[in-house]
Amino acid sequence: MIQRDDQTAERNIKSDEVSSPDEIRRFFSENTDMFSDPNQIMPALMDGKLCLEMIASNAVRQHEQMDRVLDLGCGGGIASSVLLDQLRFARGLRPKEKVDVDLTLIDLSDDMLKNAEALIRLKTTGKMTVHCADIRDAVLPLETYDVILCSMVLHHLRDEREWLDVFLNLHAALKPGGSLFIYDLIDIVNEQVNVDMRERYSDYLCDVVDEAYRDFCFEHIKVEDTPRPLLWQIEQLQKVGFREVDVLHKHQIYAAFYAIK
């Protein structure tokens, strides 16, 4: 039996003030091109390129024979695309050759899924399964995937029950020995540290783009995102049964980490 802690009341109230799934779907469907283009989206993500590459290289090292991958909240398919590129390289294939991996793509937005499907079709001869669904409602097949990718999506989960149910579902969907990789925005437990990190992130966004871009990113985070602290997520992953959980990278309010079943 998994214990749920009680520190979520405050977060549940906060969740009433942020976007609903319909609003999130609309936002991403209206901004599909921006969120499918690494050149436009990567500047907002602290070490995004590095983290997706680290996730891909570690997924390939752990599962070079992988034949089934799930990309949850796939957006335009950027995380899967980086993974398939590294797998192609590891398998000694030429640049335009495709790997043979079955890919399941799940996202709230049909428009994002169309972009992901078009991109991923260029990279695999495997079967593609595309579901327009909320990750909270997705019914996943048991013990099926070698690798599950969750890039910049879990922060849309709201109360603790949703997080635990999704982690449980992902654990059940992985083959024994399969790996879950997460890259995401994280919350910071201590308020002073949180303020410091956010100021640094604000300076970073002004440096890499400009103040208007900084304002856009902060407004988006405020209305749409309810991230959880890194160590809290690690604890929940251990609680639902993952045997090994560790951090690949943390920088300010972003982290990449993995969990092995």
Ligand SMILES: C[S@@+](CC[C@H](N)C(=O)[O-])C[C@H]1O[C@@H](n2cnc3c(N)ncnc32)[C@H](O)[C@@H]1O
């Ligand atoms: C910031 S984008 C990240 C996309 C992609 N994973 C990447 O790394 O480029 C977030 C994506 O998650 C999707 N999303 C948000 N909440 C979701 C939910 N509850 N269920 C399924 N998809 C969701 C959005 O539609 C959007 O495409």
